[in-house]
Amino acid sequence: MTTEQAPAAVNRKSRIGTVVSDKNDKTVIVAVVRAKRHRLYHKVIRSTKRYQVHDPENRATLGDTVRIEECRPISKHKRWLLVDVLTERDVAEVAATEIDRSLVEEVQRSAAHAAEASGETSEGGAAE
16 A cells, blocks of 8 residues: 655745845845835835845846745755746946947037136136
């Protein structure tokens, strides 16, 4: 009489949050924002909780939206595991050299206008 037991279904908590730090190796800090209405004043109160999450392959980067799940204790503070990277952070489409050129031109134009304005006031003062 063999009785095969099906693996027990594990009901683990799951959260969705944003990576706010990825400086450590195999660890990311995920901020989860929770909104709740105040029971008396009915104002929406947002609270943020930060979780240290185990990321063994270093998949998540700063700004990513991720899904995390609770797991066994991995270290003193890590009790959560990275399950999935939902959206990756947005990267600017414009090259940095184009931004630098336009910024330099704008500064040069404003400097030229300032020089003209100071030149006109000194000439006007000398004429009187």
